[in-house]
Amino acid sequence: MSSYPENLLMCLRAEPGVHLEQRATKNPTWWPGDAPQDKKQAAVRMKVLAVQLSDLQERLFAQALQEELEDSVLLILQGMDTSGKGGIVRHVMGMLDPQGVEHFAFKAPTAQEREHDFLWRVEKRLPARGRIGVFDRSHYEDVLIHRVQKLSTQAQVEARYSKIVEFEKRLKERGIHPVKVMLHISRDEQFARLSERLERPDKYWKYAASDVEDRLLWDEYQKAYQIAVNRTDNDAAPWYIIPADQKWRARLCVAELLLAQLQEIDPQWPAAKFDVAAERARLEAAR
Amino acid sequence: MSSYPENLLMCLRAEPGVHLEQRATKNPTWWPGDAPQDKKQAAVRMKVLAVQLSDLQERLFAQALQEELEDSVLLILQGMDTSGKGGIVRHVMGMLDPQGVEHFAFKAPTAQEREHDFLWRVEKRLPARGRIGVFDRSHYEDVLIHRVQKLSTQAQVEARYSKIVEFEKRLKERGIHPVKVMLHISRDEQFARLSERLERPDKYWKYAASDVEDRLLWDEYQKAYQIAVNRTDNDAAPWYIIPADQKWRARLCVAELLLAQLQEIDPQWPAAKFDVAAERARLEAAR
Numbered sequence: 001m002s003s004y005p006e007n008l009l010m011c012l013r014a015e016p017g018v019h020l021e022q023r024a025t026k027n028p029t030w031w032p033g034d035a036p037q038d039k040k041q042a043a044v045r046m047k048v049l050a051v052q053l054s055d056l057q058e059r060l061f062a063q064a065l066q067e068e069l070e071d072s073v074l075l076i077l078q079g080m081d082t083s084g085k086g087g088i089v090r091h092v093m094g095m096l097d098p099q100g101v102e103h104f105a106f107k108a109p110t111a112q113e114r115e116h117d118f119l120w121r122v123e124k125r126l127p128a129r130g131r132i133g134v135f136d137r138s139h140y141e142d143v144l145i146h147r148v149q150k151l152s153t154q155a156q157v158e159a160r161y162s163k164i165v166e167f168e169k170r171l172k173e174r175g176i177h178p179v180k181v182m183l184h185i186s187r188d189e190q191f192a193r194l195s196e197r198l199e200r201p202d203k204y205w206k207y208a209a210s211d212v213e214d215r216l217l218w219d220e221y222q223k224a225y226q227i228a229v230n231r232t233d234n235d236a237a238p239w240y241i242i243p244a245d246q247k248w249r250a251r252l253c254v255a256e257l258l259l260a261q262l263q264e265i266d267p268q269w270p271a272a273k274f275d276v277a278a279e280r281a282r283l284e285a286a287r
Numbered sequence: 288m289s290s291y292p293e294n295l296l297m298c299l300r301a302e303p304g305v306h307l308e309q310r311a312t313k314n315p316t317w318w319p320g321d322a323p324q325d326k327k328q329a330a331v332r333m334k335v336l337a338v339q340l341s342d343l344q345e346r347l348f349a350q351a352l353q354e355e356l357e358d359s360v361l362l363i364l365q366g367m368d369t370s371g372k373g374g375i376v377r378h379v380m381g382m383l384d385p386q387g388v389e390h391f392a393f394k395a396p397t398a399q400e401r402e403h404d405f406l407w408r409v410e411k412r413l414p415a416r417g418r419i420g421v422f423d424r425s426h427y428e429d430v431l432i433h434r435v436q437k438l439s440t441q442a443q444v445e446a447r448y449s450k451i452v453e454f455e456k457r458l459k460e461r462g463i464h465p466v467k468v469m470l471h472i473s474r475d476e477q478f479a480r481l482s483e484r485l486e487r488p489d490k491y492w493k494y495a496a497s498d499v500e501d502r503l504l505w506d507e508y509q510k511a512y513q514i515a516v517n518r519t520d521n522d523a524a525p526w527y528i529i530p531a532d533q534k535w536r537a538r539l540c541v542a543e544l545l546l547a548q549l550q551e552i553d554p555q556w557p558a559a560k561f562d563v564a565a566e567r568a569r570l571e572a573a574r
Contacts, residue, residue, distance in 0.1 A: 062492035063492075065492060066492055089385055089386050090384045090385070094381075094383075096381075097376070097377045097381060098376055098381055098383075098388055098390050099373060099376050099377060099390060099392070099423075101385055103385045105386070136386075191570070191574055194570055195570065198566055198567050201556055201559075202556045204556070204558070204559040204560075205350075205352060205353055205556065205557050207561070207566070209561055209569075212569050212570055212573050215570075215573050269488055269489045269491070269492065270491065271491070272488070272491040272494075274496055276491075279485055279496065279499070280485050282496075282499050283485060283499055283502075286499050286502050286503050
């Protein structure tokens with residue numbers, strides 16, 4: 001019988017034919033009884049996770065540096081405006097050593113990027129061996145905003161799902177382990193968060209008029225997410241639907257996902273690439 | 288009368304004609320009485336610094352994003368092997384939001400980089416507006432290891448000091464504020480740290496046989512550092528000599544330096560780039 005955290009990760013996984021409107025955005029009924037139940041309990045668990053993640057991150061970095069391992073992790077963050085992508089980077093990736101983190105936030109493509117297929121710019125930002133990469137938005141925008149705003153033709157969008165599946169399958173084969181996260185928030189929670197951005201002068205900079213325009217297309221976006229998740233979820237590159245109305249819960253979930261991925265890679269301290277006794281003698285002579 | 292931390296930063300500054308052998312690597316006699324005196328007291332202060340740095344970092348990021356500000360910070364870390372450059376990145380830069388940090392570790396130049404002048408590859412890694420960049424090693428290697436190991440001619444090395452001064456002066460004019468840090472350790476402390484790398488299997492990966500070779504050239508390196516510091520210290524791009532035998536002390540000093548630099552820039556929350564009342568009404572209509 002599995003328990004937390006294994007049980008939690010199973011519940012987060014997108015099941016075949018997932019319906020997003022049936023997935024909780026807060027207080028999930030399936031939340032494991034032995035998991036942290038509130039912000040305070042989560043903070044205790046996060047401290048443990050910080051230590052474990054830090055240890056595994058350093059082993060991964062070290063083993064890759066010594067060319068014993070070709071693996072890396074790639075956290076892909078997707079979600080509606082205000083769903084908390086930046087907060088995940090700040091508070092979860094922020095627990096890691098910056099030397100081993102590669103962060104990239106995808107914006108509207110540049111003129112040069114538009115001259116290439118939609119995966120070209122993604123390839124360029126893949127994490128190096130031994131690193132933990134994080135994409136704030138990603139190639140999924142090409143089947144999300146492109147579908148909703150009709151930035152590409154229907155046929156172009158349709159063709160991309162299988163291209164994404166193939167691309168991510170190759171990533172996995174190359175040792176780049178995708179961890180795909182959809183931060184799932186409710187319409188009400190988005191309203192509250194957008195309102196806050198209009199109330200607090202220290203939040204104005206996060207607000208864009210287009211946020212309201214996108215909100216008016218809420219249902220279309222949810223549909224686009226659901227199609228994208230259904231058509232690109234697979235065991236090589238699984239999707240996780242994170243209840244994200246409560247920030248503590250979302251951050252805990254993503255930290256657990258990263259830990260599980262690193263544990264699966266199971267990096268080890270590399271063997272000495274030199275004669276330890278001989279080097280000790282050399283160092284002693286140079287005392 | 289100034290007090291900590293102003294007083295501390297003044298003491299860290301390289302004075303004209305600085306003699307490195309006269310600068311403390313631990314327990315400095317000039318350490319301010321009102322500064323943290325041990326690891327435990329430093330931890331308390333570091334928590335305060337984390338909050339202040341985080342706030343200023345976000346203001347800097349926000350104001351630059353809104354194109355009201357062109358500033359960035361560039362922490363340049365230099366120091367002998369084992370002096371703790373990586374630890375500074377991990378524990379000081381690690382206090383910041385990864386979204387606003389740009390880290391780069393300079394290694395031996397690539398074939399392509401060697402086809403350009405020594406500052407070409409540095410220019411490419413400068414932090415974007417609103418970011419806090421950190422260089423683990425830098426263009427100073429071209430007057431340090433190049434001088435000691437004779438990787439360049441004496442004339443080439445000599446010509447570089449003024450090129451560096453001019454380059455950094457232009458950086459400052461462009462709003463890229465260099466904070467130049469030499470992590471100053473003693474020969475004995477380096478011995479202890481190298482020994483540890485040969486004793487602990489989780490540290491083997493950090494050891495290179497060249498570390499002992501460089502150690503045998505300790506005096507030459509110290510001389511090269513001293514010349515570099517003396518010839519490139521100026522008010523636009525000052526050098527700070529950090530007592531680095533005690534890690535808690537070095538990390539505290541660098542965190543204080545970053546805070547002072549950010550306070551000097553004094554970033555402010557940008558004004559709303561939209562009509563707040565009108566946007567509130569639009570959002571309400573999209574409730």
